[in-house]
Amino acid sequence: MAVYSFASGPSALPREVVAELASDVGNYGGSELSALELPFSEGVFSDILAETECDLRALLGVPPNYRVLFLQGGASAQFALLPMNLLGRGRHCEYVLGGHWSRRAAAEASRAADVWVIASGDGRSLPDPKSWRRSSDAAYCHYTTNETADGLQFHTLPDPFDVPLVSDMTADLLTRGLSVERFGLIYASAQKNLGAAGLTLVIVREDLLGRARRDTPAPFDYTRQAEAASKINTPPTFSVLIAHRMLRWLQNNGGVVAAERRSKAKCEKLYEVIDRDDFYCCPASLPHRSRLNVCFRLSSPRLEEMFLDEAKANGFVHLNGHRDVGGIRASLYNGVSEQAVDALVAFMTNFKLRRG
Amino acid sequence: MAVYSFASGPSALPREVVAELASDVGNYGGSELSALELPFSEGVFSDILAETECDLRALLGVPPNYRVLFLQGGASAQFALLPMNLLGRGRHCEYVLGGHWSRRAAAEASRAADVWVIASGDGRSLPDPKSWRRSSDAAYCHYTTNETADGLQFHTLPDPFDVPLVSDMTADLLTRGLSVERFGLIYASAQKNLGAAGLTLVIVREDLLGRARRDTPAPFDYTRQAEAASKINTPPTFSVLIAHRMLRWLQNNGGVVAAERRSKAKCEKLYEVIDRDDFYCCPASLPHRSRLNVCFRLSSPRLEEMFLDEAKANGFVHLNGHRDVGGIRASLYNGVSEQAVDALVAFMTNFKLRRG
Numbered sequence: 001m002a003v004y005s006f007a008s009g010p011s012a013l014p015r016e017v018v019a020e021l022a023s024d025v026g027n028y029g030g031s032e033l034s035a036l037e038l039p040f041s042e043g044v045f046s047d048i049l050a051e052t053e054c055d056l057r058a059l060l061g062v063p064p065n066y067r068v069l070f071l072q073g074g075a076s077a078q079f080a081l082l083p084m085n086l087l088g089r090g091r092h093c094e095y096v097l098g099g100h101w102s103r104r105a106a107a108e109a110s111r112a113a114d115v116w117v118i119a120s121g122d123g124r125s126l127p128d129p130k131s132w133r134r135s136s137d138a139a140y141c142h143y144t145t146n147e148t149a150d151g152l153q154f155h156t157l158p159d160p161f162d163v164p165l166v167s168d169m170t171a172d173l174l175t176r177g178l179s180v181e182r183f184g185l186i187y188a189s190a191q192k193n194l195g196a197a198g199l200t201l202v203i204v205r206e207d208l209l210g211r212a213r214r215d216t217p218a219p220f221d222y223t224r225q226a227e228a229a230s231k232i233n234t235p236p237t238f239s240v241l242i243a244h245r246m247l248r249w250l251q252n253n254g255g256v257v258a259a260e261r262r263s264k265a266k267c268e269k270l271y272e273v274i275d276r277d278d279f280y281c282c283p284a285s286l287p288h289r290s291r292l293n294v295c296f297r298l299s300s301p302r303l304e305e306m307f308l309d310e311a312k313a314n315g316f317v318h319l320n321g322h323r324d325v326g327g328i329r330a331s332l333y334n335g336v337s338e339q340a341v342d343a344l345v346a347f348m349t350n351f352k353l354r355r356g
Numbered sequence: 357m358a359v360y361s362f363a364s365g366p367s368a369l370p371r372e373v374v375a376e377l378a379s380d381v382g383n384y385g386g387s388e389l390s391a392l393e394l395p396f397s398e399g400v401f402s403d404i405l406a407e408t409e410c411d412l413r414a415l416l417g418v419p420p421n422y423r424v425l426f427l428q429g430g431a432s433a434q435f436a437l438l439p440m441n442l443l444g445r446g447r448h449c450e451y452v453l454g455g456h457w458s459r460r461a462a463a464e465a466s467r468a469a470d471v472w473v474i475a476s477g478d479g480r481s482l483p484d485p486k487s488w489r490r491s492s493d494a495a496y497c498h499y500t501t502n503e504t505a506d507g508l509q510f511h512t513l514p515d516p517f518d519v520p521l522v523s524d525m526t527a528d529l530l531t532r533g534l535s536v537e538r539f540g541l542i543y544a545s546a547q548k549n550l551g552a553a554g555l556t557l558v559i560v561r562e563d564l565l566g567r568a569r570r571d572t573p574a575p576f577d578y579t580r581q582a583e584a585a586s587k588i589n590t591p592p593t594f595s596v597l598i599a600h601r602m603l604r605w606l607q608n609n610g611g612v613v614a615a616e617r618r619s620k621a622k623c624e625k626l627y628e629v630i631d632r633d634d635f636y637c638c639p640a641s642l643p644h645r646s647r648l649n650v651c652f653r654l655s656s657p658r659l660e661e662m663f664l665d666e667a668k669a670n671g672f673v674h675l676n677g678h679r680d681v682g683g684i685r686a687s688l689y690n691g692v693s694e695q696a697v698d699a700l701v702a703f704m705t706n707f708k709l710r711r712g
Contacts, residue, residue, distance in 0.1 A: 003388035007395040009590055018382065018390045026378035032359035032671075034374045036552040036598065039363040039674050072428040072554065073575050076589035080573030112571035191590055196392040198428065198554040198592035215468035217436030217576075219429050233432035234365055234547055236554035236592065242392065315388075318395050 004340035007318035008148055008293065010191040012335040017195075017245045024241060035241050040234045048237075048244050049230065055247040059256055060173075062180050062203060069202040069222060070230040070240055075101075075170045075189045077220065078200060079108035082142065082166060084216045085223075086185070086208060087113050091139040094118045094163070098126045098154070099147030100324060105168060106142070123150060125285035129158035138163045140184060140208075146171035148192075149322035151284045151295030151329065157182055164208060171292045173201070174250060175334060176260040184208050192292075193334040195242030250334065259334055266332045266341045267291040273345050279352045297327045304328060307351060316344055360696035363674035364504055364649065366547040367689040368696070373551075373601045380597060391597055396590045404593075404600055405586065411603040415612055416529075418536050418559060425558040425578060426586040426596055431457075431526045431545040433576065434556060435464035438498065438522060440572045441579075442541070442564060443469050447495040450474045450519070454482045454510070455503030456680060461524060462498070479506060481641035485514035494519045496540060496564075502527035504548075505678035507640045507651030507685065513538055520564060527648045529557070530606060531690060532616040540564050548648075549690040551598030606690065615690055622688045622697045623647040629701050635708045653683045660684060663707060672700055 005012040013021075024035035031044075038045045053068045062068065073081075082105075083093060092114040095106035098121045109115050118134060118141070119127035126147075134141060141163045146153040148171045157179065158165060164184025173188040180186065185208060190199040202222060209223040218224050218232050225232055250259060271289065274280040274296050282289065282296045298304045304327060311319050321327040330344060361368040369377075380391035387400075394401045409424045418424065429437075438461075439449060448470040451462035454477045465471050474490060474497070475483035482503075490497060497519050502509040504527045513535065514521060520540025529544040536542065541564060546555040558578060565579040574580050574588050581588055606615055627645065630636040630652050638645065638652045654660045660683060667675050677683035686700060 001388070005389055005393050005395075007393065007398075010393055010395060010593055012393055013390060018392070021390070021392065022378050022382035025381050026374065032357070033361055033673075034369060034377070036374070036377065037361050037363065037366055037368055039361075039366060040553065041679065042363075042674065072430070072433070072592075073573070074428070074589045077428070077573050077575045080571065084571075108574055189590065191593075196594050197396065197590045198595055215436065215440075217429070217433050218464055219433045220573075233430040234545065234553045236428075236595070237366055237547075238552050238594070239554055239592070317389075318398065323397065 001315045002343070003315045003317060004343060005318050006316065006330040006332070006336065006340075006344070008192070008322070008329065008331045010197045011193070011331060011333040012340070013195065013246070014249055014335050014337070017249050017335070020245050021242060036238055038237055040231060040237050045237055048241055049235070052240055052244040052247060055244070055251060056201070059247060059250060060178055060180055065206050066180060066203050067206060067209070067226040069204065069225045070235055071200045071202055071220065071225065072198060072236055073220065074197070074200055075168055075187060076104070076108070078168070078187045078202070079105040080112060081216070081220045082140070082185075083109045083113035085212045085221065086166070087139045087213070088211045091137070092116050094134060094138045094141040096127060096132055096141070096143035097121065098144055099123070099152050100149035100322065101147055101168065102142070102144040105144065109142070121152070124283055126152050126154055126288045129154070129156060132158065134161055134163060136162050140164045140166045142166045142168075144168040146290050146292055148293045148331070149325050151282070151290045151293045152288045153290035153292065155287065164205070171290075174256060174259060175263045175292060177256055190239060190243055192331075195246045196239055198236040199239035199243055246334070262338060263291045263332065266336065266338060267294055269341050269345050270294045270330055270332075273348050279356045280348070292332055294330045294332065295321060295325070295327060303355065306355065310351060311347060314347055316347060357671045358699070359671045359673060360699060361674050362672065362686040362688070362692065362696075362700070364548070364678070364685065364687045366553045367549070367687060368691040369551065369602070370605055370691050370693070373605050373691070376601050377598060392594055394593055396587060396593050401593055404597055405591070408596055408600040408603060411600070411607060412557070415603060415606060416534055416536055421562050422536060422559050423562060423565070423582040425560065425581050426591055427556045427558055427576065427581065428554060428592055429576065430553070430556055431524055431543060432460070432464070434524070434543045434558070435461040436468060437572070437576045438496070438541075439465045439469035441568045441577065442522070443495045443569070444567045447493070448472050450490060450494045450497040452483060452488055452497070452499035453477065454500055455479070455508050456505035456678065457503055457524065458498070458500040461500065465498070477508070480639055482508050482510055482644045485510070485512065488514065490517055490519060492518050496520045496522045498522045498524075500524040502646050502648055504646075504649045504687070505681050507638070507646045507649045508644045509646035509648065511643065520561070527646075530612060530615060531619045531648060533612055546595060546599050551602045552595055554592040555595035555599055602690070618694060619647045619688065622692065622694060623650055625697050625701050626650045626686055626688075629704050635712045636704070648688055650686045650688065651677060651681070651683060659711065662711065666707060667703060670703055672703060
């Protein structure tokens with residue numbers, strides 16, 4: 001039986017990438033050594049790291065005045081490291097609260113910084129960027145492009161403004177076209193669209209470097225890591241290789257343009273089943289629905305449990321909603337195939353016929 | 357041709373573990389999913405994490421009043437996180453400078469804390485613990501048990517004292533018997549004796565929790581991670597599985613007692629060749645020689661280069677010394693087999709015959 005994961009993270013990987021990585025672990029490139037054994041300071045790994053950065057720059061169109069950092073700790077670590085690195089002396093930072101993860105980002109930042117909340121959502125929709133109460137003297141303005149727990153996503157960019165825009169794109173980086181130059185800093189942990197857990201990308205405009213607090217730990221100091229080509233200490237070498245394989249896979253499958261087309265097609269199929277009648281119900285408001293996390297409910301907790309159990313028995317795993325939210329969530333990151341979504345649509349249609 | 361890695365990190369893994377992990381990546385436990393795709397919040401990964409902790413506790417004899425944390429960022433991140441987590445208000449911390457890595461640990465801590473250097477080595481030997489100028493009111497006393505760049509190792513423990521002993525054991529954890537109860541905190545990144553890069557272990561006595569500075573990032577706050585069973589955010593799931601496989605391998609191969617026997621046997625064979633005459637020369641003083649990093653020189657840089665080139669051509673890779681030190685270094689972590697060492701001994705003997 002085919003098994004399809006719709007996990008929110010670590011997420012599904014394309015089967016071709018899984019096969020490549022299994023071979024890399026067994027015997028990397030005919031070296032008779034495992035990819036897990038590559039020393040980080042030698043040429044082979046340095047080449048992997050350089051190629052990974054190069055591919056990422058090409059896929060996203062990262063301008064030359066931006067640095068790409070390969071860090072550890074996940075996006076949650078960045079929540080605290082952003083103010084340590086970017087705040088400078090005596091300034092405040094602005095946060096847009098659109099859902100679970102941006103609230104966590106703001107809460108974590110507020111333990112080290114003066115955080116001004118400039119807009120909030122209502123759980124079902126996101127605050128329109130035109131309504132954000134931005135000031136011209138903030139150190140940065142933070143928002144989360146996609147709220148994975150709530151199933152919400154911004155589909156428009158804020159207007160250009162003086163204050164650097166900082167964005168957590170963990171959930172949607174590399175799933176749609178992106179104007180990097182509209183942002184001061186973009187960060188994303190890799191376990192959704194770019195491979196397995198343990199790697200965090202930071203893309204930062206050069207003029208924002210040099211502002212870190214003196215006690216920022218060296219491996220998390222953007223400036224020092226930029227100077228050291230992300231090799232201040234041992235990077236998560238195998239996680240970088242996974243990202244490398246994922247980026248090559250994206251390149252070989254039409255780049256970000258095709259990834260966006262697939263992303264739209266996958267979520268539209270699911271929302272179509274959900275919207276057909278009121279057996280399934282999606283709480284997210286239409287203009288803010290996430291392409292990556294299709295969150296929906298059934299009429300009772302008992303029916304939801306039955307859905308999850310039967311789905312699992314049929315090979316559709318990790319469909320449970322975020323632990324703080326409940327319900328059902330199908331995460332459709334880059335590694336989830338259209339075939340997996342078609343199979344899930346058939347299951348959902350059939351389940352409704354039997355239980356509706 | 358067999359290829360043997362003597363890398364300082366990520367280090368060699370036992371071939372059985374490599375084969376298991378390649379299979380885990382391809383299809384984990386017959387699940388039809390890759391181990392890279394295991395969601396961190398579900399039962400399968402939670403079981404892996406719990407078993408890993410349990411095996412580590414059993415192998416090292418970790419007392420019940422110690423917590424085991426699975427973090428990211430490497431030992432270098434801990435250099436800065438130790439004072440953030442342990443210092444408390446207005447106190448100082450003590451550092452013993454035995455070599456390259458303890459100097460880096462102290463330098464990093466001093467950007468956030470009042471660091472007192474209480475003993476220093478001379479590059480060839482380590483300062484006798486009886487000579488450390490310890491005070492009774494320090495928040496903690498830090499030393500590095502094995503200096504990987506210098507090839508030095510402490511073979512005796514400091515006498516018991518009021519101030520908690522904090523130790524970087526990245527290089528020698530699980531290579532010899534250990535009285536955990538003599539330490540307040542032990543930390544080690546995993547890429548030497550416990551698998552691949554991306555995972556850092558912290559073993560901390562419970563009474564040292566609750567002292568973190570308010571702005572310590574949540575994923576690096578020992579207390580909050582202890583409360584969250586190391587799952588405040590997505591842990592480096594595959595790196596935890598690698599550690600799990602390595603710990604089981606250690607258990608199946610006689611535990612720490614046998615690991616210590618192998619560790620002694622491996623380094624003794626190399627030191628024996630080196631000490632036979634003055635063709636090879638080990639700068640480390642006899643009582644402080646490291647069992648894990650056998651560092652040696654030849655009579656000229658040209659001869660050292662020739663040695664490294666011929667070694668590589670014969671399948672002995674990653675034998676170069678630390679970039680700040682030079683020379684030759686054979687790292688003999690748990691994953692390096694006695695067979696690999698025997699082969700290297702034969703090569704070194706032969707090289708001397710031809711070039712001596």
